[in-house]
Amino acid sequence: MACPPIRDGFWRGKTVLDVACNEGAYGIGALGHGAASLVGFDSRAANVEKARFVAEVLGHADAMFDQHTCDSWIAAYPDRTFDVVMLCGILYHLRDPARTIADYCTIAREWVFVTCCVHGDEQDGYTWTSETENVAASDGALDSLMPNNANTLVTEFGKHGFVPVHVEEVCKANFWDGASLLLRRCTDLGASWEELGGEHPEVQVHLAPGLRADGVGEVHMAFVHRTPRTREVTVRVRVLAGDGEEHAATEEVVSLPARCVDPSMPASTSVYRATPLPASVSRPATIEARVFDGSREIGGARIRLA
Numbered sequence: 001m002a003c004p005p006i007r008d009g010f011w012r013g014k015t016v017l018d019v020a021c022n023e024g025a026y027g028i029g030a031l032g033h034g035a036a037s038l039v040g041f042d043s044r045a046a047n048v049e050k051a052r053f054v055a056e057v058l059g060h061a062d063a064m065f066d067q068h069t070c071d072s073w074i075a076a077y078p079d080r081t082f083d084v085v086m087l088c089g090i091l092y093h094l095r096d097p098a099r100t101i102a103d104y105c106t107i108a109r110e111w112v113f114v115t116c117c118v119h120g121d122e123q124d125g126y127t128w129t130s131e132t133e134n135v136a137a138s139d140g141a142l143d144s145l146m147p148n149n150a151n152t153l154v155t156e157f158g159k160h161g162f163v164p165v166h167v168e169e170v171c172k173a174n175f176w177d178g179a180s181l182l183l184r185r186c187t188d189l190g191a192s193w194e195e196l197g198g199e200h201p202e203v204q205v206h207l208a209p210g211l212r213a214d215g216v217g218e219v220h221m222a223f224v225h226r227t228p229r230t231r232e233v234t235v236r237v238r239v240l241a242g243d244g245e246e247h248a249a250t251e252e253v254v255s256l257p258a259r260c261v262d263p264s265m266p267a268s269t270s271v272y273r274a275t276p277l278p279a280s281v282s283r284p285a286t287i288e289a290r291v292f293d294g295s296r297e298i299g300g301a302r303i304r305l306a
């Protein structure tokens with residue numbers, strides 16, 4: 001399963017927490033791309049030892065690795081915060097993934113980066129899976145609750161105000177299916193979200209405004225396509241001031257890749273756009289993105305910023 005796409009310079013200066021780091025590949029990779037600092041932990045002592053060794057060999061001697069479970073780390077450091085929290089390869093190894101998501105959303109200042117095996121069910125939810133002891137298993141090799149699909153994770157993070165700018169799902173990874181997500185914190189926006197495009201929109205639109213000191217500077221959009229054929233759609237974005245006056249309007253044609261529904265298909269990957277707003281938008285304001293197939297509206301979203 002792939003990493004979420006990261007814009008050039010994304011890691012520069014970021015503080016990073018690598019949860020369940022194993023030998024630290026993701027976190028040490030972030031340091032290699034300019035992250036300012038790295039803390040990692042894993043429930044297995046042998047993995048922590050490997051991570052320390054790798055970091056030292058690669059010249060990152062100040063990276064910190066400790067032995068902890070997800071539960072013991074958050075209990076020990078409830079007030080520490082990080083720009084980016086990595087939850088890679090861990091959410092399907094837990095008995096209560098929703099609680100761990102809730103815990104780590106409180107300490108992610110800006111971003112959460114997720115890779116996760118998923119069970120592959122159409123219906124959202126979780127499925128119990130059994131594990132056997134190995135270096136990558138659940139703590140104590142206990143049975144764990146695997147998310148059924150990427151949308152289960154999108155919904156779970158959404159409860160804590162994190163909006164995806166990237167969603168990817170494959171129908172066959174090495175053993176189960178896989179999902180990867182990059183989610184942005186939107187909790188401090190004073191915003192409310194609304195889905196557009198009817199009861200069963202064919203395209204889900206996730207909108208995350210990017211804030212600057214002087215207002216809203218850009219809007220991040222991830223389009224997740226629900227049908228198994230590629231198609232071209234028109235995306236109309238409008239920004240309205242509190243009195244309803246139009247601040248800005250853009251229109252572009254976007255090619256949405258087919259949704260992956262069988263193992264022979266390539267991964268479904270959301271289309272990501274970061275649209276700078278022409279003038280930094282002051283609040284209150286409304287930002288809406290509507291998706292059209294010809295004249296038919298097939299999805300969209302609206303955010304109201306108080």
Ligand SMILES: C[S@@+](CC[C@H](N)C(=O)[O-])C[C@H]1O[C@@H](n2cnc3c(N)ncnc32)[C@H](O)[C@@H]1O
Nearest residue numbers: 020021022042043069070088089136137138139
């Ligand atoms: C599939 S590996 C993923 C490792 C790494 N994050 C990656 O994506 O390459 C799962 C890791 O989680 C660790 N682990 C399992 N349950 C854990 C828990 N409850 N708390 C902390 N680490 C755990 C395992 O020891 C293993 O290193």
